[in-house]
Amino acid sequence: MKSTIKTKTLVLAVIASLVTLTMTGSAANAIGTLKQDALTGTSATVDTAATDAAIRKLVNGRTIKLGFAPPILSEAYTIAQQGAWNQMKDYETRYGVKWVWTEEAPLNNAHSGVETTGFIQNYVAKKYDAVFVCSAAPAAVMQQLYKQGSAKGVEFYQFNSTEQLNQKSQATDATAGLSSVSNISYDNRWQSGALAAQYIAKELKGKGEIIMILGPAGSDWTKLREQGFRAVIKKFPGLKIVGAADGGYVRDKGLTAAADLLTKYPKINAIYGENEDMALGASAAIDAARLKHWDGKSGIITIGADGLVSGMDEIRKGNLTATVNVGYADMGRTMIRTMFAHKVLGMDVAKFIRVPTVIVDKSNVDIFQSQIKAELATKVKY
Amino acid sequence: MANQRFNISMKKFLSDPILGVIILLLLVGGVASFTVEVFFTLQNFTNFLSGSYFVMLLAMGMTVVLISGGIDLSIGAVMALCAGIVAKLALQGMSVPLVIVCALAVGAFVGCLNGLLVTVVGLPDFIATLAMSAFATGILFIWTKGTPIVGYMDETYKQIGGLAPIYREVTVPMVIAIVVAFALGAMLKKTKFGVHLFSVGSNRLATRQSGINVTNIRILAYVISGVCAALSGIIMAGRNTTVPPDLGGGYEVLAIAAALIGGASLMGGRGRILGAILGEVVLAMTINIINLLGVPSSYQKIFIGGILLLAVLVNQLVISSRTKILMRSTNKK
Numbered sequence: 001m002k003s004t005i006k007t008k009t010l011v012l013a014v015i016a017s018l019v020t021l022t023m024t025g026s027a028a029n030a031i032g033t034l035k036q037d038a039l040t041g042t043s044a045t046v047d048t049a050a051t052d053a054a055i056r057k058l059v060n061g062r063t064i065k066l067g068f069a070p071p072i073l074s075e076a077y078t079i080a081q082q083g084a085w086n087q088m089k090d091y092e093t094r095y096g097v098k099w100v101w102t103e104e105a106p107l108n109n110a111h112s113g114v115e116t117t118g119f120i121q122n123y124v125a126k127k128y129d130a131v132f133v134c135s136a137a138p139a140a141v142m143q144q145l146y147k148q149g150s151a152k153g154v155e156f157y158q159f160n161s162t163e164q165l166n167q168k169s170q171a172t173d174a175t176a177g178l179s180s181v182s183n184i185s186y187d188n189r190w191q192s193g194a195l196a197a198q199y200i201a202k203e204l205k206g207k208g209e210i211i212m213i214l215g216p217a218g219s220d221w222t223k224l225r226e227q228g229f230r231a232v233i234k235k236f237p238g239l240k241i242v243g244a245a246d247g248g249y250v251r252d253k254g255l256t257a258a259a260d261l262l263t264k265y266p267k268i269n270a271i272y273g274e275n276e277d278m279a280l281g282a283s284a285a286i287d288a289a290r291l292k293h294w295d296g297k298s299g300i301i302t303i304g305a306d307g308l309v310s311g312m313d314e315i316r317k318g319n320l321t322a323t324v325n326v327g328y329a330d331m332g333r334t335m336i337r338t339m340f341a342h343k344v345l346g347m348d349v350a351k352f353i354r355v356p357t358v359i360v361d362k363s364n365v366d367i368f369q370s371q372i373k374a375e376l377a378t379k380v381k382y
Numbered sequence: 383m384a385n386q387r388f389n390i391s392m393k394k395f396l397s398d399p400i401l402g403v404i405i406l407l408l409l410v411g412g413v414a415s416f417t418v419e420v421f422f423t424l425q426n427f428t429n430f431l432s433g434s435y436f437v438m439l440l441a442m443g444m445t446v447v448l449i450s451g452g453i454d455l456s457i458g459a460v461m462a463l464c465a466g467i468v469a470k471l472a473l474q475g476m477s478v479p480l481v482i483v484c485a486l487a488v489g490a491f492v493g494c495l496n497g498l499l500v501t502v503v504g505l506p507d508f509i510a511t512l513a514m515s516a517f518a519t520g521i522l523f524i525w526t527k528g529t530p531i532v533g534y535m536d537e538t539y540k541q542i543g544g545l546a547p548i549y550r551e552v553t554v555p556m557v558i559a560i561v562v563a564f565a566l567g568a569m570l571k572k573t574k575f576g577v578h579l580f581s582v583g584s585n586r587l588a589t590r591q592s593g594i595n596v597t598n599i600r601i602l603a604y605v606i607s608g609v610c611a612a613l614s615g616i617i618m619a620g621r622n623t624t625v626p627p628d629l630g631g632g633y634e635v636l637a638i639a640a641a642l643i644g645g646a647s648l649m650g651g652r653g654r655i656l657g658a659i660l661g662e663v664v665l666a667m668t669i670n671i672i673n674l675l676g677v678p679s680s681y682q683k684i685f686i687g688g689i690l691l692l693a694v695l696v697n698q699l700v701i702s703s704r705t706k707i708l709m710r711s712t713n714k715k
Contacts, residue, residue, distance in 0.1 A: 072628055073627055073628065074628055075529045075530055077528065078528035217679040243676050244679075245673040245676075250626075250629075260670050260674055261674075263426045263429055264420050277626065284545060308530075376529075
């Protein structure tokens with residue numbers, strides 16, 4: 001009996017230290033956490049058999065019902081979902097947990113969030129165990145829904161969200177005023193917009209003219225990325241943002257907006273598209289205006305943000321100079337690890353988990369594209 | 383005699399609903415040429431027109447449906463679905479003409495389904511076409527598994543999308559838009575079908591009582607709209623260089639706005655193909671000016687809303703003046 005308690009204590013201590021390590025980000029390596037497990041560390045160096053058996057016993061073949069509510073179905077959320085599915089499969093194999101996964105996404109107007117509120121209510125009514133949400137609906141509305149749902153036993157986890165825009169400080173309130181258990185994302189300001197600006201500044205050696213193709217007005221993602229981008233550009237007196245236009249987060253509108261601005265500013269040095277689609281639209285506008293893409297010395301730099309397979313193909317071809325890979329696959333895996341740690345193992349998890357982001361250009365595209373392709377190639381489906 | 387003919391022509395022109403959009407175009411263009419440095423250049427005109435041909439096609443199809451007294455909310459989704467068909471079939475190595483025929487057939491088929499749902503099943507056009515929109519979008523999502531279709535682009539599709547000209551500034555989308563405009567314009571003005579279409583939109587019951595097959599005419603209107611959406615999708619596949627699953631959202635609203643600015647009526651029985659084209663030019667020009675002026679994007683919607691409101695008001699003024707002219711000439715007789 002004593003030895004059982006001892007073993008359990010030891011297992012939980014190991015788990016706690018490793019989860020803490022991962023959640024603080026120090027365990028996250030540069031290529032994400034594909035080979036890493038939040039619960040047991042890298043299996044190549046640690047014998048996980050005892051831990052696995054203990055967790056398997058705790059799980060006892062339980063079925064966990066998960067809801068997934070992205071703001072729209074797109075390549076980015078497909079990658080996040082696949083990352084989550086792969087992590088679920090890992091846990092299914094190791095711990096015998098069974099999963100039910102239901103995806104509900106609006107087919108139109110990702111930036112209203114109206115439909116998502118209905119999905120949340122459905123998940124609560126159907127007594128799901130946990131729901132992963134990314135929505136453009138007003139934060140207050142979503143938090144109220146989470147609060148009501150939590151009272152009925154449903155846990156909510158935000159992902160790829162913009163809670164940094166209106167979160168309260170954790171200095172006085174441990175929950176930071178949020179009813180979601182955890183918020184798994186990246187900081188849109190400093191891990192996306194600012195990185196793009198730093199890349200442009202480095203490549204142009206702090207001197208040049210830039211145009212910005214922004215997301216739709218009123219979008220929280222737009223506001224934050226622009227804030228981070230402008231904050232860095234401000235530090236370089238030789239860099240100037242000469243124009244900005246709305247590209248609606250879609251390629252065609254990005255193309256039109258960039259084409260208009262290139263008519264007025266044909267001598268610009270860089271285009272910042274707040275997402276990859278708009279940046280690729282801008283790239284097509286450069287071709288249409290018979291201007292030159294960046295070759296490392298001259299031409300126009302085009303940089304976006306997302307980290308999609310399609311975008312990285314264009315980096316290889318030289319149509320896109322670089323992108324900020326915001327780690328959608330990693331985000332998906334982290335969602336499951338965090339939920340499992342909290343819901344199943346009863347552990348306290350960080351309120352804000354930031355996945356690593358990275359600038360991807362021709363120099364490192366092989367690493368990150370192969371990582372995403374590997375996640376998508378598993379064919380695991382729930 | 384010549385003076386009288388001139389007067390008649392002038393009266394006819396002044397009472398034409400297209401006058402409203404022409405006034406608007408001159409107003410917006412005139413203001414922009416004084417305030418925006420590069421506005422009045424060939425490059426700028428080529429730029430904003432090249433981004434508007436596919437919306438023009440949607441607006442032309444929408445105008446035909448609006449004239450018949452209906453509305454087609456599925457065109458954005460049908461455009462996306464047809465773009466997906468083009469991309470997928472092109473990837474499988476199918477020849478370009480065959481790919482185009484397949485996309486057009488799907489557009490016509492969806493249009494026909496819309497028409498049948500509205501006329502035979504008796505669903506309100508708003509509901510039927512909205513449901514079809516969700517259906518087409520859903521098919522594209524399932525088909526693409528949520529990831530964009532890529533890797534089908536070659537020089538031919540670059541030309542189809544207008545990214546590469548066929549001669550100087552002449553592009554394939556430009557040629558398609560002109561051909562469709564002439565064909566639909568002639569159909570509305572010179573054919574029996576065109577006359578019947580206006581008649582159905584103005585007074586469906588009276589048209590039916592006069593022995594015209596109203597059902598067939600309404601179905602055909604939706605088929606035309608579906609084919610226009612398919613053409614738009616074919617261009618979009620080339621222009622966008624990828625087909626993401628969420629392509630096409632919101633384009634139906636732009637098409638309706640362009641058609642209404644061009645003098646079409648939501649009540650049916652009114653509309654012009656030239657009006658739809660000019661309506662889209664006004665919209666594209668407005669966005670172009672906003673971008674060139676560096677107006678924050680949050681104002682874009684206000685400007686477009688304002689333009690739409692202004693266009694409808696000008697149209698109302700033209701219509702009321704036309705009514706006055708007609709009444710005066712009737713009294714004289």
